Amino acid sequence: MKNINIGLFGFGCVGQGLYETLNNSKNFAGQIAKICIKNPEKKRKLSADLFTTQKEEIINDPNIDIVVELIDDAEAALDIVVSALQSGKSVVTANKKMVAENLEYLVELQQQTGKAVLYEGAVCGSIPIIRTLEEYFGHEPLNEVKGIFNGSTNYILTKIFEDRLDYPSVLKEAQDLGFAESDPTLDVQGYDPKFKLSILLTHAFGIHVPPSEITNLGIDRLKTADLEYARSNGYTIKLVSQARRIGEKVFGFVIPQFVKPHHKLADIRNEFNAVTLDGEFCDEQLFIGKGAGSLPTGAAVLSDISALSYDYKYEYKKHYNLGKLPFSNQSPVKVYVSYNSPEQVDLQDFESIQEKYFSFDHCYVIGNICLGKLQKDDWRNNKNINVVLTAEDSQTGLGNLCVNDLKDEIDELKKGQKIRERITI
Amino acid sequence: MKNINIGLFGFGCVGQGLYETLNNSKNFAGQIAKICIKNPEKKRKLSADLFTTQKEEIINDPNIDIVVELIDDAEAALDIVVSALQSGKSVVTANKKMVAENLEYLVELQQQTGKAVLYEGAVCGSIPIIRTLEEYFGHEPLNEVKGIFNGSTNYILTKIFEDRLDYPSVLKEAQDLGFAESDPTLDVQGYDPKFKLSILLTHAFGIHVPPSEITNLGIDRLKTADLEYARSNGYTIKLVSQARRIGEKVFGFVIPQFVKPHHKLADIRNEFNAVTLDGEFCDEQLFIGKGAGSLPTGAAVLSDISALSYDYKYEYKKHYNLGKLPFSNQSPVKVYVSYNSPEQVDLQDFESIQEKYFSFDHCYVIGNICLGKLQKDDWRNNKNINVVLTAEDSQTGLGNLCVNDLKDEIDELKKGQKIRERITI
Numbered sequence: 091m092k093n094i095n096i097g098l099f100g101f102g103c104v105g106q107g108l109y110e111t112l113n114n115s116k117n118f119a120g121q122i123a124k125i126c127i128k129n130p131e132k133k134r135k136l137s138a139d140l141f142t143t144q145k146e147e148i149i150n151d152p153n154i155d156i157v158v159e160l161i162d163d164a165e166a167a168l169d170i171v172v173s174a175l176q177s178g179k180s181v182v183t184a185n186k187k188m189v190a191e192n193l194e195y196l197v198e199l200q201q202q203t204g205k206a207v208l209y210e211g212a213v214c215g216s217i218p219i220i221r222t223l224e225e226y227f228g229h230e231p232l233n234e235v236k237g238i239f240n241g242s243t244n245y246i247l248t249k250i251f252e253d254r255l256d257y258p259s260v261l262k263e264a265q266d267l268g269f270a271e272s273d274p275t276l277d278v279q280g281y282d283p284k285f286k287l288s289i290l291l292t293h294a295f296g297i298h299v300p301p302s303e304i305t306n307l308g309i310d311r312l313k314t315a316d317l318e319y320a321r322s323n324g325y326t327i328k329l330v331s332q333a334r335r336i337g338e339k340v341f342g343f344v345i346p347q348f349v350k351p352h353h354k355l356a357d358i359r360n361e362f363n364a365v366t367l368d369g370e371f372c373d374e375q376l377f378i379g380k381g382a383g384s385l386p387t388g389a390a391v392l393s394d395i396s397a398l399s400y401d402y403k404y405e406y407k408k409h410y411n412l413g414k415l416p417f418s419n420q421s422p423v424k425v426y427v428s429y430n431s432p433e434q435v436d437l438q439d440f441e442s443i444q445e446k447y448f449s450f451d452h453c454y455v456i457g458n459i460c461l462g463k464l465q466k467d468d469w470r471n472n473k474n475i476n477v478v479l480t481a482e483d484s485q486t487g488l489g490n491l492c493v494n495d496l497k498d499e500i501d502e503l504k505k506g507q508k509i510r511e512r513i514t515i
Numbered sequence: 516m517k518n519i520n521i522g523l524f525g526f527g528c529v530g531q532g533l534y535e536t537l538n539n540s541k542n543f544a545g546q547i548a549k550i551c552i553k554n555p556e557k558k559r560k561l562s563a564d565l566f567t568t569q570k571e572e573i574i575n576d577p578n579i580d581i582v583v584e585l586i587d588d589a590e591a592a593l594d595i596v597v598s599a600l601q602s603g604k605s606v607v608t609a610n611k612k613m614v615a616e617n618l619e620y621l622v623e624l625q626q627q628t629g630k631a632v633l634y635e636g637a638v639c640g641s642i643p644i645i646r647t648l649e650e651y652f653g654h655e656p657l658n659e660v661k662g663i664f665n666g667s668t669n670y671i672l673t674k675i676f677e678d679r680l681d682y683p684s685v686l687k688e689a690q691d692l693g694f695a696e697s698d699p700t701l702d703v704q705g706y707d708p709k710f711k712l713s714i715l716l717t718h719a720f721g722i723h724v725p726p727s728e729i730t731n732l733g734i735d736r737l738k739t740a741d742l743e744y745a746r747s748n749g750y751t752i753k754l755v756s757q758a759r760r761i762g763e764k765v766f767g768f769v770i771p772q773f774v775k776p777h778h779k780l781a782d783i784r785n786e787f788n789a790v791t792l793d794g795e796f797c798d799e800q801l802f803i804g805k806g807a808g809s810l811p812t813g814a815a816v817l818s819d820i821s822a823l824s825y826d827y828k829y830e831y832k833k834h835y836n837l838g839k840l841p842f843s844n845q846s847p848v849k850v851y852v853s854y855n856s857p858e859q860v861d862l863q864d865f866e867s868i869q870e871k872y873f874s875f876d877h878c879y880v881i882g883n884i885c886l887g888k889l890q891k892d893d894w895r896n897n898k899n900i901n902v903v904l905t906a907e908d909s910q911t912g913l914g915n916l917c918v919n920d921l922k923d924e925i926d927e928l929k930k931g932q933k934i935r936e937r938i939t940i
Contacts, residue, residue, distance in 0.1 A: 111796045115654035117836030210651075216797035218651040225650075226635075226643040226818045229540035352782065362799075371536045371814035372641035374787075376803035389796035393651045405825075411542030 092155075094120030094399055097148035097179075099170050100161035101125050101134065101141075104184055104211065107388025108158065109136075118396065124148050128161075149173050156398050157181045158391060164188040171196070175203045182394040184211030184387060187276075187301075190285035194298045197406055206403040208394035213286045214239055214363040216379040216386035218393065220404070223293040227369060228407040234368040235294045236332040239283035239344075241361035241381035242270045243309050243329045246278070248359045250317065251326045257312045269361060279308035280329060280344040287331040287342055291417070294333065294367075295340050296408030299417045305343040305465045311476040312346070315452040316428050320348055325481055328355050336489030339418045343461055347479035348426065419465060420495050422458035422487040426478045429453050434474040439463055441493050456480060460492035517580075519545030519824055522573030522604070524595050525586035526550050526559065526566075529609055529636065532813025533583065534561075543821065549573050553586075574598050581823050582606045583816060589613040596621070600628045607819040609636030609812060612701075612726075615710035619723040622831055631828040633819035638711045639664055639788040641804040641811035643818065645829070648718040652794060653832040659793040660719045661757040664708035664769075666786035666806035667695045668734050668754045671703070673784045675742060676751040682737045694786060704733035705754060705769040712756040712767055716842070719758065719792075720765050721833030724842045730768040730890045736901040737771070740877040741853050745773055750906055753780050761914030764843045768886055772904035773851070844890060845920050847883035847912040851903045854878050859899040864888055866918050881905060885917035 098105060105125070112118060125141050126148050134141065148154055149170075157174035159167050164187040171188070174181045176199075183189060189196065189209045196207050210220050214237075238244050242264060249260040261278070264270035276282045284306040291299050309329055320327055325348040333342035349356050354376055358364040363381030368374055380386040422441045429435050430451055437443065443457035463469060464477065523530060530550070537543060550566050551573050552559075559566065573579055574595075582599035584592050589612040596613070599606045601624075608614065614621065614634045621632050635645050639662070663669050667689060674685045686703070689695035701707045709731040716724050734754055745752055750773040758767035774781050779801055783789040788806030793799055805811040847866045854860050855876055862868065868882035888894060889902065 107796075111655070114656070114795060116656065117832055118654045216800060218647050221650060222643050222647065225646060225822065226815075229543045229817055229821055230536070230814055231539070231541065354782075357777065357779075357782070369814070370539060371532075371810040371817075373805050373808075373811060374803075375641060376801070378799075378801035378803075380798050383798075385796040386798060389655055389794070390651075392654055392796075396654055397650065400830075407542055 092119070092399060094395065095123040095153055095155045096120060096395065097151065097154040097157045098122050098125045099145075099148070099157065099159045101127050102160065102162070103384045104387045104391065105160045107384030107386075108160065108391050109388075110385060111388040111392045115392065118392070120395065120399070123154055124151065145170065145173070149177050149179070154179065156395065158395065159183040159185065160391070161185070164191065168192055171207060172199065175199050175205045175207070178203070178205060180206040180208075180398050182208050182211070182391055182398065184209065184391055186212040186282065186285040186289065190288040190301050193289065193292055197409065200403065206398060206401070208397060208402070208404065209289070210394050211387045211390035213289055214365055214379070215241070215381040215383060216390055217363055217365055217377045217381070218390070219290065219365050219377060220293055221393075221397075222377070223290070224404050224407070227294070227367065227372070228405065230372065231370045232294050232335065232367060233370065234332065234334045235290050235365065236330065236334075237365040238328055238355055238358050238363050239286040239331045239365075239381065240277055240280075240329060241363060242274065242277040243280075243283075244358065244362065244381070245269045245360045247309060247327055247329065250312075251321075256314055256317065257309065278310040280306035283329060283331045284344045287333060287344060291333055291340065291342055292406070292409060293404070294408070295335060295415055296406070296410075296412045297340060297415055297417055298409070299342065303417065303419070305345065305419060305461050307345045307464065307477050309346050311473065313428065313452075313476060316476055316478065319426070319428070319454070323348070323481075324351060325349055326356060327478060328358070330355065330479065334488060335415065338415055339489065340415050341418055341421055341461070341488055343423070345423070345425070345477060345479050348481040350481050353483070419462040420460065420492055421489055422460050422492055424458050424480045424482060424487055425456070426480055427455050427457075427459070427475055429475045434472065439469070439494070458487050460494055462492065462495065517544070517824060519820065520548040520578055520580045521545060521820065522576065522579040522582045523547050523550045524570075524573070524582065524584045526552050527585065527587070528809045529812045529816065530585045532809030532811075533585070533816050534813075535810060536813040536817045540817065543817065545820065545824070548579055549576065570595065570598070574602050574604070579604065581820065583820065584608040584610060585816070586610070589616065593617055596632060597624065600624050600630045600632070603628070603630060605631040605633075605823050607633050607636070607816055607823065609634065609816055611637040611707065611710040611714065615713040615726050618714065618717055622834065625828065631823060631826070633822060633827070633829065634714070635819050636812045636815035638714055639790055639804070640666070640806040640808060641815055642788055642790055642802045642806070643815070644715065644790050644802060645718055646818075646822075647802070648715065649829050649832070652719070652792065652797070653830065655797065656795045657719050657760065657792060658795065659757065659759045660715050660790065661755065661759075662790040663753055663780055663783050663788050664711040664756045664790075664806065665702055665705075665754060666788060667699065667702040669783065669787065669806070670694045670785045672734060672752055672754065675737075676745075681739055681742065682734065703735040705731035708754060708756045709769045712758060712769060716758055716765065716767060717831070717834060718829070719833070720760060720840055721831070721835075721837045722765060722840055722842055723834070724767065728842065728844070730770065730844060730886050732770045732889065732902050734771050736898065738853065738877075738901060741901055741903065744851070744853070744879065748773070748906075749776060750774055751781060752903060753783070755780065755904070759913060760840065763840055764914070765840045766843060766846055766886070766913055768848070770848070770850070770902060770904050773906040775906050778908070844887040845885065845917050846914055847885050847917055849883050849905045849907060849912055850881070851905055852880050852882075852884070852900055854900045859897065864894070864919070883912050885919055887917065887920060
């Protein structure tokens, strides 16, 4: 194995984790040659001449073999990755937002430059899911990828249910402990797990789906009444990301879900993540590990660096070799929708309703609603409502057509018909 | 990716599974060119000219790129693998006994010939544990590898506890259903999971430990009284394989264990397998999947074939790059030992005893006993006794020295001393 000189961008939590894992790994032949950081004034525990603020000092250094990008800013990260590839260096990154939003472009760039971008650390920290999907399930038709892809929200939900607390107080505690960001939006509204789901869609089903097309609902609207409803039914709630192939379509979304005891995700606690696969050959698979943290993510990054030492690349087998399956939001999902007073939700929006409950300050409806509807502004921005998938794992309605969508379509067609009629008269 | 011509040995359960997965995988470029079988008279669903009984027709065919060995007989399997490597063909095998018993030799042969032997299908069926250990944890110091590595016994134990049945009746049922072999010795006495543990020791800790050095106790001596003891304590029993690094020594054994509810192995049911890892960087990891079966194992074999298409090899990084850790049986484990009458067990064999129970036809002792003692003939062959590890997961005594061993050593030294004294007199 050749000795590897690493040019590192960013020296935050994961960057320092990588440094630690490199130092404590007894059989890795490589070292960090240079670290590019934003703020040269910050006190660091490493020698000052290891640091630079000039990107070019890494990109243009012929002695640096690979670039490891571990900064927060997705735009700047993309810039680094593109520059590195174009100057003939392979890249390891853990920036899920950047990868998810630019994956099609990154795949093209890899083809053009012949260099690799690896990003195991971007999805579920210490769980080797991308490499496993590429290498182990590359030839296997998969039916489902599902799991808990965000450690902060899983920590919050675990505390809520185990310690019988409410959402705001646990969020505060998680922030104090460093388990949640001071601006927790990306986590608690389900954006972070959506980026990961978007990346996994490429490796599991061979399709690129921009995150903007995937429905994400978070845990930030969970009310005490919802928690009581869950507890009285013996459920907990998990923020579940899932993608399923039904016939020749793929559906995918991030929505909190009621979870029964003994469900395979029920015992995934605190900052742990889980990924379940359902394949044609292997049947059910479950992977559990720490989803975040300095060392677990640092170790994932190190495993990518190690793979670059023998010129490993993702082959994107399914993306290149299979017919592209269409991704769709035109399907009903069965949800529990809670709100405070009847006028806040238009029941016409549902495809069908199985249960309704109204009281002085709490209402809920259980029924089928189209995924596409949940993505629309009147639902997305309605802070009064909270949506949780029912505990039925199979989501039997998924894959059916949405009647509301069909009606809209018919209305549109009729309108056009009328316009044509008027024109022809 | 190049098109691959496969020469297959054996067309039993896994061979047919491979054929199925190849046929149903939409993006794999390769086919089975020839199948070598033992019995040409058997009716097969494939065209007769695909089959041969002559090994050389595959080994000497320059159009065949790789050899896939899926026969039962470990000795004949080794012969095939060696011939294939020596004639310049890489090999995929799923024969755990053959691999475990010859791993050091197979590693050497790979070095000599420059060809690869891959054997993901040999360990825990559909769980991609070997590749993960090689690629993902190749640079990470591991503390523990543990799990349920045998589907037949896990199926039997699940039925025993969920349906409140006894061992003989469930074994019979499992045999009728094809979940257990007509000669179940390798499974129920813990040999099969021991072969797998031996293979994982190489990939997790870099050491080759012949299966004969690893203690294996099975589930075939479980008596009704033991099941009652487990049930009354709220335990189930699992056949657990485990290897742990403590200081600079590695311990490993396959012994049934009492398992508390909510333990990470408690919900691994029926033919599912599980592997847990504990690493310095990643902390705890858990992998769950089907441990056996035609398609799951066939898919594992296919993933190895696919890896050969880009000349993948196990690097045995830890084996080559780390100091060899010694494997030891000189440590106490905490066990529940049951038997029928007091004279059947010599309590002096224990390091220490915490509990004793005697009744008319059932006795048990809970205490620490040296692993090496459990391996000795007087314990191994004593059909009256049943040994189960206590539910304490940490096995706090592990890694300590065995007082009995030290006494024996002192006795030996004293004997020598006396002989020397007599000689010198």
